Amino acid sequence: xxDLAEGERxxxxxxxxxxxxxxxxxxxxxxxxxxPTNAVECDAEILSARRVRLGKCRPSATTAxxxxxxxxxxxxxxxADAIVRDATELGATRIVFVxxxxxxxxxxxxxVERWVRIAREAARQCNRGDAPEVILAPTWxxxxxxxxxxxxxxxDPRGEPLHxxxxxxxxxxxxxxxxxGGFTEAELxxxxxxxxxxxxxxxxxxxxxxxxxAVLGAVALLAP
Amino acid sequence: xxDLAEGERxxxxxxxxxxxxxxxxxxxxxxxxxxPTNAVECDAEILSARRVRLGKCRPSATTAxxxxxxxxxxxxxxxADAIVRDATELGATRIVFVxxxxxxxxxxxxxVERWVRIAREAARQCNRGDAPEVILAPTWxxxxxxxxxxxxxxxDPRGEPLHxxxxxxxxxxxxxxxxxGGFTEAELxxxxxxxxxxxxxxxxxxxxxxxxxAVLGAVALLAP
Numbered sequence: 191x192x193d194l195a196e197g198e199r200x201x202x203x204x205x206x207x208x209x210x211x212x213x214x215x216x217x218x219x220x221x222x223x224x225x226p227t228n229a230v231e232c233d234a235e236i237l238s239a240r241r242v243r244l245g246k247c248r249p250s251a252t253t254a255x256x257x258x259x260x261x262x263x264x265x266x267x268x269x270a271d272a273i274v275r276d277a278t279e280l281g282a283t284r285i286v287f288v289x290x291x292x293x294x295x296x297x298x299x300x301x302v303e304r305w306v307r308i309a310r311e312a313a314r315q316c317n318r319g320d321a322p323e324v325i326l327a328p329t330w331x332x333x334x335x336x337x338x339x340x341x342x343x344x345x346d347p348r349g350e351p352l353h354x355x356x357x358x359x360x361x362x363x364x365x366x367x368x369x370x371g372g373f374t375e376a377e378l379x380x381x382x383x384x385x386x387x388x389x390x391x392x393x394x395x396x397x398x399x400x401x402x403x404a405v406l407g408a409v410a411l412l413a414p
Numbered sequence: 415x416x417d418l419a420e421g422e423r424x425x426x427x428x429x430x431x432x433x434x435x436x437x438x439x440x441x442x443x444x445x446x447x448x449x450p451t452n453a454v455e456c457d458a459e460i461l462s463a464r465r466v467r468l469g470k471c472r473p474s475a476t477t478a479x480x481x482x483x484x485x486x487x488x489x490x491x492x493x494a495d496a497i498v499r500d501a502t503e504l505g506a507t508r509i510v511f512v513x514x515x516x517x518x519x520x521x522x523x524x525x526v527e528r529w530v531r532i533a534r535e536a537a538r539q540c541n542r543g544d545a546p547e548v549i550l551a552p553t554w555x556x557x558x559x560x561x562x563x564x565x566x567x568x569x570d571p572r573g574e575p576l577h578x579x580x581x582x583x584x585x586x587x588x589x590x591x592x593x594x595g596g597f598t599e600a601e602l603x604x605x606x607x608x609x610x611x612x613x614x615x616x617x618x619x620x621x622x623x624x625x626x627x628a629v630l631g632a633v634a635l636l637a638p
Contacts, residue, residue: 252617276624280616316618353635392504392634393476394540400500400627407628408635410616411577 194225194232194247201240208314209236226313226321229253250319254283256413257362260322260402261333263290263369264297269399274305278312278322280406285309285324288333292371302326330377334384339364342386345405346378347395349388352405356412363409367401418449418456418471425464432538433460450537450545453477474543480637481586482506484546484626485557487514487593488521493623498529502536502546504630509533509548512557516595526550554601558608563588566610569629570602571619573612576629580636587633591625 191205201209209215215236223234223244233245260282262273270287277285285305289296305324313321327333341359343352344366366373366381373381378388391404415429425433433439439460447458447468457469484506486497494511501509509529513520529548537545551557563586567579570592590597590605597605602612615628 255617275621276627279618279620279624280628281618316620318618356635391631393479394503394505394542396503396540397499400503403500403624403627404504404631404634407615407631410628411580411632411635 191223192225192227194223194230194244196232196244196246198237198241198243201242206240210239224250224314224319226310226319229320231319252317253320254281254318256281257339258282258406258409259284259286259337259339259362259364260406261286261288261337261364261366262402263288263367263373263398264293264295265369265398266294270297270305271308272399273402274308274324275312276403277406278309278318279316280403280410282322282402282406285322286327286333286336288327288330290330290369290377291374293369297326299326330380334380337364337384338362342384343389344373344378344381344386345390345401346373346388347390349390352389352391352408355387355389356409365405367398370398415447416449416451418447418454418468420456420468420470422461422465422467425466430464434463448474448538448543450534450543453544455543476541477544478505478507478542480505481563482630482633483508483510483561483563483588484630485510485512485561485588485590486626487512487591487597487622488517488519489593489622490518494521494529495532496623497626498532498548499536500627501630502533502542503540504627504634506546506626506630509546510551510557510560511549512551512554514554514593514601515598517593521550523550554604558604561588561608562586566608567613568597568602568605568610569614569625570597570612571614573614576613576615576632579611579613580633589629591622594622
């Protein structure tokens, strides 16, 4: 929900569906309304099928604990949507898509609006009070330039075990995952120049779309 | 590939496509052929567009390092397919689907053949030499009875941090994840009776389909 002003208000069709069908709430039931874009929330009470009363706004109680940037080489089809959902649910605070050499898909800048919507929806679904920022970087070089995290990991099957790097990491994190074909040697070199460490997780090759949940699940394990 | 007998053999249509289009191999190229069902592999050489020569069979070099059973309450739609793929890629050795109280889907036993195929395909795709066993347990009680792992985790948002349990775990692991609506109190009680510990991962609510990649990613971090 955006614009959480105190007082009574009407719900739109999507909100009615969400409140009555997904959460099965009835007149008189109370719930917490989120505005993930502004990381605020408020108590709410259902007055009728289409109206709620909102209480005073406060900062969200459940937000990401750590700055985590997730950079992903543009994948095929609707995998980017799934990546936004997984990364939001597992605590990324910034998601950066970037066309790399082996990216087949070249999403138009308007695609970003869709990803921002998906991130907001995913935050609401997982009870997260803040939605990650989602952007489309024009080039790999610019995506790397935009990173200021202390610990930077570029996923590559030939890298060192992720544990070695994560277990000593404090502060902000950044991860980069390639598209279906992975990164080129030149892209890996550029990442190394920007202080990224090449790391792998697990014994097998991960598909590009599995990486966010697996890696951010591993991060969540160490920083619960 | 099944039946990796030494000598020359013809490829079927799916294998031709895999060799020539997915891996872009040409006549004279060599590769390693896997039989994930029997956890064996052999060297292979492409003789023509449809024929290969196989070398002597040997045990697979890259197989799961640890016994990991993944139990999952039957989810909606084709999420079970994605769960098989993710769990295979991240090292599960046994995948058990089970209809629970809140499962909307009640898959027929014939569905298992499809999951076995998906597991075999996923193993091949991630360079894993052994495919996990996939079964459909008739009831929650029978699924629990079939577990003999030392460390048993039932995922629940109110549980303790997964790290506490995983960091002291040695030997075989078992995880149980509920369907969309989670487990009922009675199901959680039955799991506790069977020595399952209730655990959560991360600060937010995980969707049922995200759990295998996130949790097994966390396992892979500690046991690389």
